[in-house]
Amino acid sequence: xxxxxxxxxxxxxxxxxxxxxxxxxxxxxxxxxxxxxxxxxxxxxxxxxxxxxxxxxxxxxxxxxxxxxxxxxxxxxxxxxxxxxxxxxxxxxxxxxxxxxxxxxxxxxxxxxxxxxxxxxxxxxxxxxxxxxxxxxxxxxxxxxxxxxxxxxxxxxxxxxxxxxxxxxxxxxxxxxxxxxxxxxxxxxxxxxxxxxxxxxxxxxxxxxxxxxxxxxxxxxxxxxxxxxxxxxxxxxxxxxxxxxxxxxxxxxxxxxxxxxxxxxxxxxxxxxxxxxxxxxxxxxxxxxxxxxxxxxxxxxxxxxxxxxxxxxxxxxxxxxxxxxxxxxxxxxxxxxxxxxxxxxxxxxxxxxxxxxxxxxxxxxxxxxxxxxxxxxxxxxxxxxxxxxxxxxxxxxxxxxxxxxxxxxxxxxxxxxxxxxxxxxxxxxxxxxxxxxxxxxxxxxxxxxxxxxxxxxxxxxxxxxxxxxxxxxxxxxxxxxxxxx
Amino acid sequence: xxxxxxxxxxxxxxxxxxxxxxxxxxxxxxxxxxxxxxxxxxxxxxxxxxxxxxxxxxxxxxxxxxxxxxxxxxxxxxxxxxxxxxxxxxxxxxxxxxxxxxxxxxxxxxxxxxxxxxxxxxxxxxxxxxxxxxxxxxxxxxxxxxxxxxxxxxxxxxxxxxxxxxxxxxxxxxxxxxxxxxxxxxxxxxxxxxxxxxxxxxxxxxxxxxxxxxxxxxxxxxxxxxxxxxxxxxxxxxxxxxxxxxxxxxxxxxxxxxxxxxxxxxxxxxxxxxxxxxxxxxxxxxxxxxxxxxxxxxxxxxxxxxxxxxxxxxxxxxxxxxxxxxxxxxxxxxxxxxxxxxxxxxxxxxxxxxxxxxxxxxxxxxxxxxxxxxxxxxxxxxxxxxxxxxxxxxxxxxxxxxxxxxxxxxxxxxxxxxxxxxxxxxxxxxxxxxxxxxxxxxxxxxxxxxxxxxxxxxxxxxxxxxxxxxxxxxxxxxxxxx
Numbered sequence: 001x002x003x004x005x006x007x008x009x010x011x012x013x014x015x016x017x018x019x020x021x022x023x024x025x026x027x028x029x030x031x032x033x034x035x036x037x038x039x040x041x042x043x044x045x046x047x048x049x050x051x052x053x054x055x056x057x058x059x060x061x062x063x064x065x066x067x068x069x070x071x072x073x074x075x076x077x078x079x080x081x082x083x084x085x086x087x088x089x090x091x092x093x094x095x096x097x098x099x100x101x102x103x104x105x106x107x108x109x110x111x112x113x114x115x116x117x118x119x120x121x122x123x124x125x126x127x128x129x130x131x132x133x134x135x136x137x138x139x140x141x142x143x144x145x146x147x148x149x150x151x152x153x154x155x156x157x158x159x160x161x162x163x164x165x166x167x168x169x170x171x172x173x174x175x176x177x178x179x180x181x182x183x184x185x186x187x188x189x190x191x192x193x194x195x196x197x198x199x200x201x202x203x204x205x206x207x208x209x210x211x212x213x214x215x216x217x218x219x220x221x222x223x224x225x226x227x228x229x230x231x232x233x234x235x236x237x238x239x240x241x242x243x244x245x246x247x248x249x250x251x252x253x254x255x256x257x258x259x260x261x262x263x264x265x266x267x268x269x270x271x272x273x274x275x276x277x278x279x280x281x282x283x284x285x286x287x288x289x290x291x292x293x294x295x296x297x298x299x300x301x302x303x304x305x306x307x308x309x310x311x312x313x314x315x316x317x318x319x320x321x322x323x324x325x326x327x328x329x330x331x332x333x334x335x336x337x338x339x340x341x342x343x344x345x346x347x348x349x350x351x352x353x354x355x356x357x358x359x360x361x362x363x364x365x366x367x368x369x370x371x372x373x374x375x376x377x378x379x380x381x382x383x384x385x386x387x388x389x390x391x392x393x394x395x396x397x398x399x400x401x402x403x404x405x406x407x408x409x410x411x412x413x414x415x416x417x418x419x420x421x422x423x424x425x426x427x428x429x430x431x432x433x434x435x436x437x438x439x440x441x442x443x444x445x446x447x448x449x450x451x452x453x454x455x456x457x458x459x460x461x462x463x464x465x466x467x468x469x470x471x472x473x474x475x476x477x478x479x480x481x482x483x484x485x
Numbered sequence: 486x487x488x489x490x491x492x493x494x495x496x497x498x499x500x501x502x503x504x505x506x507x508x509x510x511x512x513x514x515x516x517x518x519x520x521x522x523x524x525x526x527x528x529x530x531x532x533x534x535x536x537x538x539x540x541x542x543x544x545x546x547x548x549x550x551x552x553x554x555x556x557x558x559x560x561x562x563x564x565x566x567x568x569x570x571x572x573x574x575x576x577x578x579x580x581x582x583x584x585x586x587x588x589x590x591x592x593x594x595x596x597x598x599x600x601x602x603x604x605x606x607x608x609x610x611x612x613x614x615x616x617x618x619x620x621x622x623x624x625x626x627x628x629x630x631x632x633x634x635x636x637x638x639x640x641x642x643x644x645x646x647x648x649x650x651x652x653x654x655x656x657x658x659x660x661x662x663x664x665x666x667x668x669x670x671x672x673x674x675x676x677x678x679x680x681x682x683x684x685x686x687x688x689x690x691x692x693x694x695x696x697x698x699x700x701x702x703x704x705x706x707x708x709x710x711x712x713x714x715x716x717x718x719x720x721x722x723x724x725x726x727x728x729x730x731x732x733x734x735x736x737x738x739x740x741x742x743x744x745x746x747x748x749x750x751x752x753x754x755x756x757x758x759x760x761x762x763x764x765x766x767x768x769x770x771x772x773x774x775x776x777x778x779x780x781x782x783x784x785x786x787x788x789x790x791x792x793x794x795x796x797x798x799x800x801x802x803x804x805x806x807x808x809x810x811x812x813x814x815x816x817x818x819x820x821x822x823x824x825x826x827x828x829x830x831x832x833x834x835x836x837x838x839x840x841x842x843x844x845x846x847x848x849x850x851x852x853x854x855x856x857x858x859x860x861x862x863x864x865x866x867x868x869x870x871x872x873x874x875x876x877x878x879x880x881x882x883x884x885x886x887x888x889x890x891x892x893x894x895x896x897x898x899x900x901x902x903x904x905x906x907x908x909x910x911x912x913x914x915x916x917x918x919x920x921x922x923x924x925x926x927x928x929x930x931x932x933x934x935x936x937x938x939x940x941x942x943x944x945x946x947x948x949x950x951x952x953x954x955x956x957x958x959x960x961x962x963x964x965x966x967x
Contacts, residue, residue, distance in 0.1 A: 371762070377773060379748075379755040379763040388756040 005061035007072045011080060012054030018081055019047035021137055022088065022130070028208075029126035036092045036124040043087035050084070068482065074145065075477045078465055082106040088130050099454045106461045108134030110468040111142060111350055113222025113320035113437030116450040116457070120227050125208055128225040132212040139219025139350040140189055142468070143253045144182045146348050150470060188256050193218045196245045203237045217245045220350040222320025222437040229445070230310065230323040239310040239323060250277060250317040252348035272385030273346040273356040281316050284340060285309040288333050295330050308333075316340035318352035320437025322445040334440060338427065341434045352435030352467055354404055360384050361397045403471050408433060411463055418456055428452070432463035486510070486846065487551045491537035491567050492558030493520050495815060496583060496609060499835035500555060500842050503860065505529055507954075509846070512546045515558075538566040540574060553579040555842065557607075561586050565601045572602030579845060581605040585726060605845055609838040614730040616837050617811060620830060621716050621735065621784055624809055625706050627692065627830060630855045631699075632866045632944045633898040637928050638699050639670065639855070639864050639946070644691040645710035656683040658708060666930040667697040667705050670895045670946035673858065678948040680891065694857070696895035696944060698928050713808070716783040720744070720807070722768030722798050723789030724754040727813070731786065736761040742777055744768045746789075768798040771805070780806030787812040792819055796828065803827045820859060836860055847957060852942060863953060864895075865945045869937055871962035876939070878960055884933040889955045891948040897935060898942040900926040 026040035065073065085105035089096055096104075100116045107114045108131055120128065193214050200210035209225060216223045226232035230239060248256075251274050258267035268274045288308040289301060298304040307324055314321040315337035326334050343359035345351020364382045371380045381388040408429050415425035420442070427439030428449070438445040443452070449460065466474050476482055486509045490497045493515035501511055501524065511530040514537045515521050521532035535542030537558050548554065554571045556564035564582040571577040582603045584590055590611070596603040619629035628641040644651050649661055655669055672679040673692040679685060687693065687709070697705050706712065719735055721728045724745030732743045732754075741761035745751035748765055755763040766773045768787065779785065785802035787795035792814050799812035804827065811830045814820050820831045836856045840863075843854040850868035857864055873880035877887070883894050929935055937943065943960075947953055 375762060375764060375777065377764045377766045379745075379751045379765045381752065381755045383756070383759075386759070 002061060003069060003072065005058040006063050006065065007069050007076060008054050009058040009062050010065065010073055011076050012051045012056075012058065014051075014077055015054060015080070015084060016048055016051030018084060018137075019044055019051060021133065022047065024133060025088070025126040025130040028129050029124065032125055034124035034126055036088070036126045039088045039091035040126070042091050043084070046087060047084045070149065071473055071476055071482070074149065074469060074473055075465075077141070078109065078469055079106075082109050085109060085130075085134055088127065092124070092127060097454065099457050100450070103449065103457045103461050104131070105134060106464050107437075108132075108221065108223065109138040109141075110435050110464040111135050111138045111219045111221040111318075111352070112432060112435040112464045112468075113216065114431065114439075114443070114460070114464075115223065115437075115448050116452075118227060118448050118450065120225055121232075123225075125225070129208070129212055131223050132215040132221075132225070135219040135221030135223055136193070136215035138468075139221065139249075140186060142219070142350050143185050143189060143348065150473070184257055185253050188253060188260060189218065192245070192248060192256075196241070199241045199245070200238065203241045204233065204235055205238065213242070214245075216321075217242055217319070218249045218350065220246065220249050220317050220319045220345065220352075220435075222314070222318075224321065230321050234323075236306055239306065242321065243310055243313045246313050246317045246319050247278065247281065250281075250345040250349050250351050252346040253350075254348045255346075270385065271346070272360065276360065277344060277346055277356050280340065280344060281313055284316065284336065285312045288312055288336065291333060292329060297329055312337055312340070315436065316344040317349075318345055318434050318436045320431075322438065325444065325446040327440050327444040327446070338430055338436075338440075341436045342430065352433075354401060357384060358397045358400060361389055361394060362401060364389075365394055365398070400471060403475070404433070407463070407466060407471065411459055414459055415456055418453065418459075420452070420456065428456075428460055429463055432460045433467035435464060435467050486553060487547065488512070488553045488555060488846070489514065489543070489546050489548055489551045491515075491554065491556045491564070492583075493517070493524055493532075494557065494559060495835060496557045496838060496842075497555070498524065499839055500557070501528055501530060503839055503843065503856075504846060507846070512551075514542060514546050536563070538563045538570070540570055543567065543570055543575070548575045548577060551575070551577055553577070553581070553845065555581050557583040561589055565589075565595075565603065568603045569601050572598075579604050581607060581842065581845060583607050583609065585610065587730075605841075607838070607841050609834060610726040610730055612838050612841060613727050613813075613832070613834055614734060616832065617727075617731055617786060617788075618734055620811060621719065621739070623702060623706070624713050624716050624784065625710060626702070628857070629702070630857075630864060632853055632864075632896070633901055633926065633928070633942050635699060636898055636926055637696060637896050637944060638702060639694060639696050639895065639944070640702055640706065641692060641694050641857070642706050642709050644687050644689055644693055646689045647711040648687075648707070648709040650708035651687050651689055651710075653686065654683065655681055655685045655687065658705075661708055662701075662704050665697065665701040665704050667695050667701060668893075668895050668930050669693060669695045670864075670893050671862070671948055678862070678891070680893070680948070694946060696930065696946075714783070716809075718742075718782050719784045719786065720777070720779065720782045720802070722785070722787045722795070722802075723813075724750055724763070725788065725790060728786075728788040729754060729757065731788065732758055732761045744773065744777075769794060769801060771801065774798075774802060774805055782807040783809065785810045789813075792816055796823055799823075800827045803829075817859060833859065847953075861950060863947045863950055865947065865953075865956070867943050867945060867960050869939055869941045869943055869960065871939060875962050876960075878937050878943075879939045881937060882933065883931050883935045883937065886937070886959070888959065889952045891952050892956050893946045894931040894943055895946050896931055896944045897929040897937060898926055898944070899929060899938065899940070901940075901942055 022040055022044045029037045029040055082102055082105035086101035089101040089104060103116055196214035196217055197210045200213055201207060212225050252271055255267050255271040255274060259265060285308055289305040292298055292308055293301045293304040310323050311326045318341045342353040343356060345353060347355040347357045361382055361384060368380045368382055371378050382394055411429045412426045416422060423440050424442040428443045431437055431439040443449050488509050489512045490501055491514045493513050501513060504511055505528050512533060513521060513524060513530055514533045518534045521534060525532050533546045548571055554577050556567040558564055561584050568580040568582050571580050580603055584606050590608060595601055596606055623629050626640050626642050630639045650658055669681045671694045672681050693709055695705055718740045721732055721743040724743050728743055732741050735741050736758055742764060743761050744764045744766055745754055746767055751763050751765040779802050785807040787799040789795055795812040795814060799810040803810045809829045812828050814831045814833060817833060820833050823831050836859055840854040840856050844851045850870060851865055852868060853866040855864045869878050871879050947956060
C-alpha cells in the first residue's frame with residue numbers, strides 16, 4: 001500500500017498543477033462572457049482541493065520513486081486526470097453522462113480527438129478551448145513521457161529510442177538530467193505551437209480558432225471547434241499550414257531539439273525514422289491522389305491532390321482532422337490511411353500507433369529471417385540508422401506487436417459482441433488505440449462516437465489509454481506480479 | 486644511418502632484414518628476449534630488451550644519436566608515445582609510427598609536431614587493402630602500383646596467347662594503341678630479367694612490367710592477354726583488420742561475402758558492414774563454400790592471419806570454381822611454393838608494406854619505393870633537385886643519363902607541388918596532399934629525348950636491388966648544394 005501512497009502524493013501535485021490549467025479557459029470565458037464561467041469556477045476549486053487533499057494526506061509516505069512507481073504514476077496520471085478534466089463538461093452540460101464526459105476528456109488528454117459531442121460550433125468558445133487545451137497538455141506530457149520517461153522504464157523496446165539519434169550527434173540522453181530534457185522539449189513544443197498559431201492566423205483563421213487548432217495540430221490530436229473540422233474554412237492555404245505542422249509534430253522531438261541546438265538540419269538526416277516517415281507519407285499522398293483521380297472521385301488531379309494530401313497526412317500522423325468525409329472515397333483509400341496511422345509517426349513525437357522505429361525493426365527482422373534461411377551461417381544483425389539493435393529489443397518489439405494485434409482483435413470482438421457491426425467496431429478500436437480519432441461507418445469522420453452504448457464507450461476509452469501508454473505500461477499494472485512485495 | 490626499430494614483429498623483422506643489407510646500424514627493441522636472440526643470430530644488428538615506450542629503454546637503444554625511429558610495435562599507444570619521447574628527449578630527425586586503429590587515423594592532426602610528433606604514419610592494413618583493391622579493379626594484373634599520387638601506375642601483367650602483341654616486337658605497341666603513351670620497363674621470362682628494347686619479342690608466360698597513366702592501363706593490358714569480365718562477386722575469408730577494410734571498401738559496388746571463424750568477431754563485423762553478407766564459419770569448410778556458391782565468385786581473397794589456412798582455402802576455392810584467388814602469405818618460402826600452383830596471386834604483406842618504410846630510409850628525395858618480385862627488384866619515385874652544374878641528371882636527356890644497366894626511367898611527372906611532395910607516406914598512410922594541388926601535374930612517359938628538369942618526379946625501375954645504391958648516388962646533388 002506504501003507504493004500507492006507514495007505515488008498518490010506525487011499525483012496530488014500533478015492534479016493541483018492540472019487545476020491551474022483551467023485558468024486560460026476561465027479567463028476566456030470571463031472575457032467573452034460565454035455562460036460557462038460558473039463551470040470553471042467550480043471545477044477549478046474542486047480540482048485544486050482534491051489535489052491538495054491527496055498530497056497532504058499522504059505526505060508521510062513521500063519518498064524517492066522507484067522504477068515500478070514510475071509505471072503506476074504514469075498510468076494514474078493518464079487515467080485520473082481525465083476525471084478532473086470532465087468537471088467543466090459535467091457542470092456546463094448536466095445532461096452529459098459521466099461515461100461520455102470521461103470519453104471526451106480522455107480523448108483529449110490522450111490526443112486522440114474522437115468526440116461524442118455534436119453541434120461544436122454552438123458550444124461556448126471556452127468549452128472548445130478546454131477541449132483543445134487538453135490535447136495540447138496531453139501532447140506536452142506525451143513528449144516528455146515518450147522521450148524521457150518510457151525509455152527509462154524500457155517499455156516494449158523503448159530502450160532503443162534512447163539511442164535513436166545515431167551518427168556524430170549520438171547522445172544517450174539529450175541533456176544529463178531528465179528535468180532539463182523536459183524543459184528543452186517543452187520550449188520547442190511551445191515555440192512550434194506559437195509559430196503555428198501565427199501561421200494559422202495569417203492563413204485566415206481568427207485568433208481563437210488559430211490558438212485552438214494550433215493546440216490540436218502540434219499535439220496531433222485532431223479536435224476541432226467546428227463540426228466540419230477543416231472543411232469549415234475550405235481553404236487550401238490553411239490546409240497547407242496544417243499539413244506542414246502535422247508533419248513537424250510527427251517527427252521525433254528529440255531530433256527537433258538536436259536541430260535547434262546544432263543550428264543545422266543534419267540531425268534530421270541522422271534520424272532513422274524521419275526520412276522513412278516523410279517518404280511513406282509523400283508516396284501515399286501522391287498515390288492516393290492518382291487513385292482518387294482515376295476513380296473519378298475528383299474531376300481534376302489538383303483537387304484530388306489537395307484532398308488526398310490533407311486527409312492522408314492528418315490520418316497517417318494520427319491527428320484525425322478531415323476536410324471531407326473520406327469514408328465516402330473508394331474503400332482502399334480510407335483503409336490505407338488507417339493502416340498508415342498505426343505505424344507512421346516517429347517515436348518521441350505526439351503521434352500514435354506502434355511508431356516508425358518499431359515498424360522498421362520488425363521489417364528488418366523479417367528480412368533477417370529470410371537471409372538466415374538462405375544463408376544458414378550468415379550473421380545478420382538488425383540495424384536501424386547504422387547501429388545494431390540488440391536481440392533483446394527485437395524480442396521486446398515483437399512482443400509489443402503481438403500485444404498490439406491481440407488488443408485490437410480482442411477489443412474488436414468485444415465490440416461486435418456488444419452489437420456493433422465489424423467495420424465500425426474494428427475502425428473504432430484501431431482509431432482509439434492509435435489515438436487517431438474518427439473511424440469508419442457509424443463512427444466515421446462525418447459522425448461522432450455518440451452512437452455507441454456506455455459499455456462500448458468505456459472499451460474505447462480503455463483503448464485510447466492503452467495505446468497512449470504503449471500497452472505495456474498500462475497492462476503491467478494489471479499483473480499480480482506488479483503488486484507482489 | 487642509425488636506425489632504431491621498436492617491435493620485433495613481422496613488419497619490424499622484415500624491415501630489419503631489408504635494411505641490414507644496405508649498411509645501416511640497426512638496433513631492435515622488443516619485450517620478448519627470445520625473439521630478439523633469434524634475430525641477432527642471423528642478422529647483424531643490436532638488440533635491447535624492454536618496453537619501447539620507456540625513456541630509459543630508448544636511451545639504452547641509443548636514441549640520443551639515432552637518425553630514425555621506426556615504431557612498429559603491436560600497440561598504437563606505445564608507438565605514439567615512443568615517437569613523442571624521441572622528439573622531446575632526443576630530437577630524433579625522423580619518426581615513423583605504425584598505426585592500426587582507424588580511429589587514430591581519422592584525426593590526422595594528432596600526429597602533428599605539436600602533438601605526437603609522428604613524421605610519417607604507416608598503416609599496413611590500409612596499404613594492403615588498397616593493394617588488393619587495385620587487383621580487384623584490374624583482375625588481369627598481377628600487381629598495380631601507384632606513383633605520384635596515382636597519376637601514373639606501374640603494372641605487372643602476365644602475357645598470354647591471344648593478346649595482340651604476344652609474339653611480336655615491342656615497338657609495334659605504338660601502332661596497336663596509337664593514343665596511349667606507355668613504356669615497358671622490364672620483362673621477366675622464366676624469372677630472369679630482360680631489358681626491353683624496341684625489337685624485344687614478347688612471349689606467352691612473360692611477366693611484363695609497364696608504366697602508364699591509370700586510364701590507359703586497360704588498353705595496354707588488352708595487348709598482352711584476353712580481358713576478363715570485371716569483378717563483381719567477391720568472397721573474403723577472414724574478417725580481421727584487412728578483410729574488414731577490404732569488405733568496407735568493396736561493399737558499395739560489389740557483392741561481398743565475408744567468412745569469419747570467430748563468432749564474436751563476426752558479430753562485430755556484421756555491425757560495421759552495411760551491405761556485405763557476414764558468414765560465421767570456417768573458410769576451409771567445403772560445404773560452406775559450396776552452399777555460398779563459390780563457383781560463381783569472381784574473386785576469392787584469403788586474408789586470415791594464418792598462412793596455411795589461407796593457402797588451403799584459396800586452393801580449395803580455386804578447385805571449386807572461383808575465377809581468381811588471392812592469398813595473403815607471410816612466409817616468403819610459401820610464396821614461392823604456391824605462386825606457380827593453383828593460387829593466382831600470393832601477397833606477402835611484408836613486401837607490400839615495406840616499400841613505404843624504405844622510402845624514408847633511402848638517400849636522396851625518395852617519395853615512394855615499391856618492392857617487386859619478392860624484393861629482388863624495386864620501383865622508385867625520386868624527386869630531382871639541383872641545377873645542371875651540381876646534378877648529374879638535371880638538364881640532360883634521358884638517353885644521356887649514365888644509368889647503370891638494369892635501371893630504366895619509366896616516366897616523369899612534372900609540376901607536382903614540391904613542399905608537400907613528401908606528405909605522410911605516399912601510399913596507404915595519410916593522404917595529406919589534396920587532389921587539387923596535383924591536378925595540374927603532367928605525366929611524361931620517358932623517351933630518349935625527354936629532358937629532365939629540377940623538381941621532376943622520376944619513376945625508376947631497377948631490375949636488381951644491388952643497383953639501387955648507384956642509382957641513389959647518381960641522383961644525389963653534388964657537394965656544396967646541400
